[in-house]
Amino acid sequence: MLKLSTTLTGHQNPIYALAKAEDPNRFYSAGNDKGVVEWSLHDMAFIKVILPVQSSVYALHRIGNLLFVGQRSGAILVFDLEANKLITSLSFHEKGVFDLKSIVSKNELLSTGEDGTVAVWSLADFSLLYHFPVLKNTIRVIAISNDEKEIALGAKDGLxxxxxxxxxxxxxxxxSHTMPVTSIQYDPTGNYMISGSRDAQLKVWNLPDYSLANTIPAHLFSIYSIAFHPVLPYFATCSQDKSIKVWSSNDFKLYKILSNDKGVEGHFHSINKMIWSEDGKYLISTGDDRQIKIWEFS
Known part of the structure; x- marks a missing residue:
């Protein structure tokens, strides 16, 4: 199902964020070092540092030719990938920005993080349209429903x-979670939403009423990322326990465990983020071991 194709190195510190490029054969990474890096899936190689940063990067989000970079400082950099230049920096958050998502139908960007607030930005002129407090602690993750009518926020208080x-x-x-919520994704079919937490459990929520449908003891420690395959009925989860697991998105059957403990050459520290390539051929994972692993799907 998944086998290790390549391990990419070059980052000097833990990596927290990944984003797809407009070119399906490229992607971006960033973390606790001094730049946002562009990589080639075609050549399985480093391309260049596209943007130097002065603060750790916790979130990357690309919309068209724009790459948004959420930093520990609270600033959000806006980088034009076509012009290869920094356009502006969005300033509102006083603490780290942990997630960025866009509502395409409204031409808006959402940001949130350690200050417990959500900021809404215009993608037309990058002005701050609105902001609202959620709680006094961290909001870790944002998810947008498939029809873009609802927003899910996962927070430190477990709600x-x-x-x-x-x-x-x-x-x-x-x-339902007993510890901070660290990952949320809406199922591509629109039938359910799935969440992961520091309690190491996956929760499956029926849509549209969000009734709890299933609780899965999925990992040993925090579940940091959930990624649905773009075409086939599978999703992957990754964890602080250094493992990646592949599940059926229909019946939640566990198909594969990618872990050193299972005899697979995997990550040797916490895995913080995963994305699938646009065609679903590769799963890309990264984490505290400063490595990016490319897993080939077959």
């Missing part, structure tokens, strides 16, 4: 809060 994407009113609070 998942569902907001209306039109006016940002609070619709629901999901209270």
């Amino acid at each position: 998942i809060r569902i907001y209306n994407a039109e006016d940002f009113t609070l619709l629901n609070e999901l209270d």
Whole structure:
């Protein structure tokens, strides 16, 4: 199902963020060192440092030719990939920015992080449109529903809060995780939402009512990323326990464990982020071991 194709090295410190490039054969990475790096999937090689940074990067998000870079300082850099230049820096958050997501239908960018607030930015002129407090602690993750009508926020208090994407009113609070929520994804079919937490459990929530459908003891420690395959009915999870697991997105059957403990040459520290290549041929993972691993799917 998945086998290790290549290990890419070059980062000097833990890596926290990955993003796809407009070219499906390229992607970006960043973390606790001095730059955002561009890589080639075609050549399985380093291309260049596209942007130097002065603060650790916790989040990357690309929209068209724009790459948004969320930093520990609270600043969000906006980099034009075509012009190869920094356009502006968005300033609102006073602490680290942990996630960035866009609502394409509204031409808006959402940002959140350690200050417990959500900021809404115009993608037309990068002005701050709105902001609202959620809690006094960290919001770790944002997920946007497939129809872009609802927003899910995973927070340090263990709650998942569902907001209306039109006016940002609070619709629901999901209270089942016993520790901070660290990952959320909506199923591509629109049937459910899945969340992961420091409690090492996956929770499956029925849509549209968000009733709890399933609890899966998936990992030993925090689940930091959930990534659905772009075409086939599978999703991957990764964890602080240094493992990647591949599941059926239909019946949640566990198909594969990628871990040194299982005799697979995997990561040897916490795995912080994963993305699939656009065609679903590769799963890209990275973490505290400063390595990027490319797993070939077959």
